[in-house]
Amino acid sequence: MAYDQSVTHLPRGREASAGMSLEAKARICRYVIIAAIIAAWEIVPRLGLVPRLFLPSLSSTLTVLVAQSGDFAVQMLVTLQEVGMALVFACGFGILFGLWVGSTLTVRKALLPVVSALFAVPLVVLYPLFTAWFGIGSASKVVFASVYGLLPTVLGTAAGAQTIDRQLTQAARSMGATRLQQILWVTLPASVPTVLASFRLGGALVIVGVVVAEMMMSSAGIGFLLSKYRTQLNSPGVFAAIILILALAIGFDLAVQAIERRWTGSRNKAAGRPADAP
Amino acid sequence: MPRMSQATASIRKPHGATMSVVGPDHPAADAGKTLEVRDLNHTYNVNGKTTQALKDIAFNVSAGRFLSIVGPSGCGKSSLLMMLAGLLTPSDGTIAVGGRPLTKPDPTRVGVVFQDASLFPWLTARRNVEFPLFLRGVDKAVRREKAEEALALVGLERFADSLPHELSGGMKQRVSIARGLVQDPPILLMDEPFAALDEQTRITMGDELLRIWEKARKTIVFVTHGLSEAIYLSDEVLVLSGRPGRILDRVVIDLPRPRSLEMMAQPRFAELREAIWHMIKA
Numbered sequence: 001m002a003y004d005q006s007v008t009h010l011p012r013g014r015e016a017s018a019g020m021s022l023e024a025k026a027r028i029c030r031y032v033i034i035a036a037i038i039a040a041w042e043i044v045p046r047l048g049l050v051p052r053l054f055l056p057s058l059s060s061t062l063t064v065l066v067a068q069s070g071d072f073a074v075q076m077l078v079t080l081q082e083v084g085m086a087l088v089f090a091c092g093f094g095i096l097f098g099l100w101v102g103s104t105l106t107v108r109k110a111l112l113p114v115v116s117a118l119f120a121v122p123l124v125v126l127y128p129l130f131t132a133w134f135g136i137g138s139a140s141k142v143v144f145a146s147v148y149g150l151l152p153t154v155l156g157t158a159a160g161a162q163t164i165d166r167q168l169t170q171a172a173r174s175m176g177a178t179r180l181q182q183i184l185w186v187t188l189p190a191s192v193p194t195v196l197a198s199f200r201l202g203g204a205l206v207i208v209g210v211v212v213a214e215m216m217m218s219s220a221g222i223g224f225l226l227s228k229y230r231t232q233l234n235s236p237g238v239f240a241a242i243i244l245i246l247a248l249a250i251g252f253d254l255a256v257q258a259i260e261r262r263w264t265g266s267r268n269k270a271a272g273r274p275a276d277a278p
Numbered sequence: 279m280p281r282m283s284q285a286t287a288s289i290r291k292p293h294g295a296t297m298s299v300v301g302p303d304h305p306a307a308d309a310g311k312t313l314e315v316r317d318l319n320h321t322y323n324v325n326g327k328t329t330q331a332l333k334d335i336a337f338n339v340s341a342g343r344f345l346s347i348v349g350p351s352g353c354g355k356s357s358l359l360m361m362l363a364g365l366l367t368p369s370d371g372t373i374a375v376g377g378r379p380l381t382k383p384d385p386t387r388v389g390v391v392f393q394d395a396s397l398f399p400w401l402t403a404r405r406n407v408e409f410p411l412f413l414r415g416v417d418k419a420v421r422r423e424k425a426e427e428a429l430a431l432v433g434l435e436r437f438a439d440s441l442p443h444e445l446s447g448g449m450k451q452r453v454s455i456a457r458g459l460v461q462d463p464p465i466l467l468m469d470e471p472f473a474a475l476d477e478q479t480r481i482t483m484g485d486e487l488l489r490i491w492e493k494a495r496k497t498i499v500f501v502t503h504g505l506s507e508a509i510y511l512s513d514e515v516l517v518l519s520g521r522p523g524r525i526l527d528r529v530v531i532d533l534p535r536p537r538s539l540e541m542m543a544q545p546r547f548a549e550l551r552e553a554i555w556h557m558i559k560a
Contacts, residue, residue, distance in 0.1 A: 171396035174363050175385045175410035175457075185413075189400050 056236040064236040065243065072225070076244055078138070079210060079222040083248070085142045086206045090149035091199050096183070098157025098198065103169070103187045112158060119151045124212065131217050141218065145209030153202030160194020161187050192263050200256040207249050222248075312464050312497045313339040313362065318371030320357065330522035331357055335371070337516060337525065339497055341464065344488075346500045346508035349518030350558050358523070359469050359501045363390045376464060385410045389458030391468040395450040397442040403429065403453045404438040407460050428456035432490060448479040452486065459494060468500045472507070480504075481539065484511055488537060505558075509550050510537055517557045526557045 038058065044050050045057040052060075065072065101107050101115070127144050134140035164187060172186045188195065214223025222241055229237030318335040321328050331354040339345050347355045360366040362373060364383040373380045375387045383390075397406045407425040416424075429435050432452040442450055451471055458466050471487075472480040484507060491498055502508050508515045509531055517526040531550060533541055541547055 165396075167392060167394055167396045168398060170365060171390070171392055172409075172413075174365055174383045174388075174390040174392075175413055176383050177413050181413055185409075186398065189398070192400075 053233060053235050056239055061236045061239040061243065064234075065240040068237070068240075072222070072240065072244060075220060075222045075225045076248075078220045079214065079248070082138050082141045082145065082210045082214075082221065083207055085138075086145035086149060086210060087203055089142065089146035090206050091153050091202050093146075094150045094153030094202055095157050095188075095195055095199065098154040099161045099183050099187050099191065099195075101154065102158035102161025102191075103164075103183060108158065108162065112155075115151060115154050115158075119155060123148050127213055127216060130213075136217050136219055138220075141210050141213040141221070144213045145206045148209035149202040149206035152205060153198045156198025156201060157191065157195050160191035160198070163194075164190040193260070196256060196260045196263065200253060200260075203252050203256065204249060207245075207252060211245055312341040312376060313499065314372075314374040315362070316372045316374070318358075318361070318368050318373070320354065320361070320368045320370070322369075332368070333522040333524045335523070335525060337528065339465075339499060341497055342495055344491060344498045344500065344511055344513045345516060346502055346512040346514075347516045347518060348502060348505060348508050348554065348558065349523060350520045351503065353518045353520050354523035355501045355518055356469055358518075359467050359499065362465075362499060363388055363467050365390075385458075385463060386461045387463050387465065389461070389463045389466045391451070391454045391458045391466065391471045393470045393473055395442070395447075395454040395471075397450055397453055397457075399442050402439050402441055403434060403445065403456075406442070406453055407457045410457065410461055424460055425456075428460040429453070431459065431494060432456045433486070446479070447475050448483050448486075451475070451483060455487070455490060459490075459496070463496075465497045465499065468498065470502055471500075473503070480507070485537075487511065488535075505551050505554055506542060506547075509533070509547060509554070510542065515550075515554060517554055519558075529554060 041055070041058040045052050045055050045060075101111050123144075126147070127140075130140040130144045134143055168190055169182050169186050172182050177185070210221070211223040211226075214221035215227045218224045222244055226238055226241035226245070229235075229241060315335055315337050318332060319330070320332040321330045323329075335358065347358065349355045357366060361368050362380075364373075364380050367381070375384075378387075380387065397403075398409065401409065404422070404425050407428050408421045411421045411424060426435060426438065429438055432455050434449060434452055434456065437445060437449065437453075442453070445453065454471070455466070472483050475483060487498075488511060500508070500511060512531050515529045515531060517529060518524065519526050529550065533544075533546060533550075
């Protein structure tokens with residue numbers, strides 16, 4: 001009891017006198033900045049400080065977004081489909097492949113340097129090739145975005161699979177688990193935190209890949225719409241498209257973070273680690 | 279004292295493959311030889327250097343016996359156990375369980391309990407115990423029933439839905455024992471299962487293990503570096519030498535059962551302990 005008091009007494013007194021926790025202050029600060037940006041977006045173009053072609057006001061952007069919501073919705077759906085398919089290829093295959101590479105010593109030694117080297121290549125330069133092979137429809141976007149998101153997913157997952165507790169796979173082996181069963185039921189759940197982190201990174205790159213591909217050469221999708229509005233000098237349209245792409249990226253990120261939190265909530269307690277540990 | 283002299287005398291025998299160590303005959307021996315190890319040798323290579331880890335290992339374990347393996351650290355006792363589990367392939371020699379050779383893990387013939395329990399932290403106690411059955415595609419209802427049976431055997435039915443981190447070290451090991459026994463294998467291998475536990479829990483777990491052993495009627499092969507633990511629990515103790523590990527002797531523990539803590543204070547217990555200690559030290 002006495003020990004308890006001596007430990008908690010000092011820091012408590014000082015923090016209490018500060019009135020508000022650092023966390024709360026930071027949050028207020030964040031809201032103020034966001035509000036300022038939104039206000040500036042509306043006010044600066046209205047005052048004529050910046051030409052409307054460069055920066056249309058927030059209200060005119062939102063007006064376009066609402067007025068042409070049907071158009072945006074159709075194109076957004078195309079993009080969503082492409083992102084979804086590319087996610088399945090990039091992250092689905094990338095995670096399984098990464099787990100295999102990471103948990104098998106010989107494969108890791110043989111393949112990981114190759115994957116790392118490929119990661120350094122600017123894959124965008126391959127996109128014209130993909131359009132030649134798969135046309136300018138959805139297929140070339142899905143392939144490009146899959147390849148784009150695949151490498152970091154493989155690397156991240158392999159790194160995670162490499163660091164899991166070997167005792168667990170050995171225990172599974174003693175229970176007669178096949179190689180595939182070990183990967184699916186032991187390595188995968190044991191490396192969920194790193195797998196989710198790779199999924200988050202790979203997924204973000206998949207979205208970039210799809211949108212960039214649509215902007216360069218395509219006939220549909222939100223990136224295509226953005227490009228089209230740009231050539232028409234329709235600035236509110238361009239900004240509206242940007243808002244939607246941002247919403248897509250942020251939405252994906254928040255979703256994965258929510259899964260991460262749910263998992264680490266139960267998992268970290270198990271390992272006795274703080275919740276913010278990798 | 280006659281047994282003692284036999285134990286110490288046998289150290290001086292040459293360690294040929296023939297010396298081997300089919301332990302002293304015992305009334306239970308006619309119950310059938312559950313585990314047979316023949317002419318086992320093991321070498322491994324590290325950076326081009328060949329090291330012999332185990333040499334001329336041969337022994338039988340009769341059904342229902344409790345055998346401990348002791349030896350100085352690095353003598354290969356854990357490697358030997360991994361071979362008995364089918365997790366490690368010996369360079370030479372054969373291992374047979376129930377008359378059939380064992381070359382890969384087979385949880386229906388050999389259950390394994392590891393030092394750190396090795397429970398999957400994302401599964402409840404019940405799901406952990408079900409896991410070997412799940413791997414074989416056993417029906418869900420059957421799985422559940424068998425897991426509950428095994429958990430009841432180790433006295434943990436009330437904790438079936440707990441996650442491993444909610445259990446104490448001793449309870450985790452009991453779940454691990456239940457997992458090893460869920461497919462009713464004739465043999466349970468244990469690799470220093472209580473080494474990570476505190477002294478009190480280790481003693482309690484020893485008694486608990488003896489209770490489970492008597493109830494489930496299994497053959498147990500138990501690797502430990504604790505001589506007292508080995509003597510307290512076992513029918514026989516297999517003593518290995520330092521690297522390369524060879525069998526120095528197989529000591530019959532002639533203490534009556536049921537064992538109790540008071541026996542540790544008996545002169546016979548001290549004699550056995552000293553005899554084994556001298557073998558290992560030599």
